[in-house]
Amino acid sequence: MIFNSLDFGLFLPIIFALYWFVFNKSLKKQNLLLLIVSYVFYGWWDWRFLSLIAFSTLVDFIIGNQLLKQKGIAHRKLLLWISIGVNLGFLGFFKYYNFFLENFVDAFTFFGGSISSSSLNIILPVGISFYTFQTLSYTIDVYKGNIKATNNFIDFAAFVSFFPQLVAGPIERATNLLPQFYSKRTFSYANSVIGMRQILWGLVKKVVIADSCAFYANEIFNNHQDYSGSTLLLGGVFFAFQIYGDFSGYSDIAIGTSRLFGFKLLQNFSFPYFSRDMAEFWRRWHISLNTWFRDYLYIPLGGSRGNLFFKLRNVFIIFIVSGFWHGANWTFIAWGALNAFYFVPLMVFGINRNNTDVIAYTNIKDAFVIALKILGTFLLTVLAWIFFRSENITQALEIIASIFSMSLFSAPMVLPKTAILLVGLFMVIEWFGRNQEFAIEKFSLFKYRSLRYGCYVILSALIYISHSSGKEFIYFQF
Incomplete structure (x- = not known):
């Protein structure tokens, strides 16, 4: 079910x-x-x-x-x-x-x-x-x-x-x-309302965002030999939003459903695509698994104690084991190892704990710098997701080689405007709700009830229009 x-x-x-x-x-x-x-x-x-x-x-x-x-x-x-x-x-x-x-x-x-x-x-x-x-x-x-x-x-x-x-x-x-x-x-009526609101947002993530992006991600990855570097990069971006919408959507529905029965589950995602470096990303992505590995493997190994070599060794062990946890394929191990490599400069310069607050800025210059950091972190994440999504290492390397070729500067051969618009609107809502547990939790603050319910109707209509045959969630295979 x-x-x-x-x-x-x-x-x-x-x-x-x-x-x-x-x-x-x-x-x-x-x-x-x-x-x-x-x-x-x-x-x-x-x-x-x-x-x-x-x-x-x-x-x-x-x-x-x-x-x-x-x-x-x-x-x-x-x-x-x-x-x-x-x-x-x-x-x-x-x-x-x-x-x-x-x-x-x-x-x-x-x-x-x-x-x-x-x-x-x-x-x-x-x-x-x-x-x-x-x-x-x-x-x-x-x-x-x-x-x-x-x-x-x-x-x-x-x-x-x-x-x-x-x-x-x-x-x-x-x-x-x-x-x-x-x-x-x-x-608790109030708690049930919050639960239903979180379930609604989870369904939007899964049905409207993840399933829409999945169609194009699957088309591009399954026929990667036929596409330019720019198209393959776009395919990686679509998969990034597919897996985020799919997995965090499941977590939102699970947490919201639990609220209906009087239970409080821990937050599993905290707007990871607004991260300013890879360390922050991993504090915000699949929080329950990452804290599990931290408490039951990383800390017993020595954690951040000891010299730099031991710190980096522990980081690589954690990420490679995490990759292997996801599946029996070398692509997952490569994905984990690549994320570990992303951590190396952060650990070397001691800046892996720099970004632990909610993003805030006071002027245009700060906003521009933050935007560049978010974009850079997101692109690194997309490159890693290519290994995660590929059938084998060879396919992943072929896609990355094409992305870093001159064809990257050509116009994408696949450019679905509706899917791009949906993702854009989705990220705007996520941005303005980034200091909440889930993005539309802030809807409860709307002064006018008609505006609140109007938003719920629109989101429900998008789910109805986008819904196909009940596609399974990606993480069922893990």
Whole structure:
């Protein structure tokens, strides 16, 4: 079941009504309802994988309780590594088995050997990368003493499988989301209005922006040999807005839907394409994953402590692992490595923490300098996205070589005015709402109700006009 489908449009109000008007007097029944509907939501794709998420949930629930009882360091470490081994074992098998097998065979052949092998027709379970990291965060935090293990299996299972953010995030920490299942929730009209507003904006991002840009990005990337450098650069720009609208749109819908049920999820995107350097970009993009790697990998490796070599080593490890998390393809690893290289001058000159505030300027000169920084950061991001989008390294290098050729200065061979206008209007709205959690949150400040509702009608009309057949979200494949 996907957010931009008729199925979900019918599913959500039914669950909302049951949750608030039938089971509202019992927290246990509300949590049980959320668990059941989350499994229905997830099983809509393939019911066979329900056993996988159920097993992962059971393992971490048991280990969490055992960590609470065990006092010996050796036993606690063993339990932690069992959890890590089970979760990453499942993730590694379903996501990376064929990748490692094929590369092992290629390496063996390269050195003159001969080996026969057969890859498996493995179906990647939707959302496995997300809920695996979510359950791991629970076990690690219990081990560290950041959170107390729960003895309520229903609450824990509902936390792991919470349907709004189950398949594409945000990756919630147990320290933030799990305690919310313990507390009685009361209906808030104001909170529901904010949730509906955020859902609306998420659908605009996905249906109006991402799906419109996807049509042209796919056409250009799939036929890259036929296009000039300027057209290929435009294709990269379209993909940049496709993946941003698609992924941040999902996060907005997930966060907004959670608000409807009285839950507060963490912000996952903070207007990343207004970043003034690559460090700021990564503080604003897929925040839940980046902070996960920061807390559970980067800091344990030493973080920013030590000399410059160790700092840069840690940065490269984080970005390469992040690239590999996204998929079993060398293009993702190259994408991660390239972003790590972007960090080198920032770390060398110690300016990676320079831009941590919301953009503000006092005169035209400041505005011009900021605009140049934003444009430069965006173009670097687009070049990296080319590796992310390409089928293989060869295709990515061919596209980049064409972009850095004289054909870059020719007129683009594809110039869809409607899509460009939509992206332009979208960015204007994002710019004026950049100091909010999501762009149209500021609509609530409009003095006249008619103006407010007029904007909602226009956005809804754009969604209706742009909607096709409920295209899946990009990050379902991760």
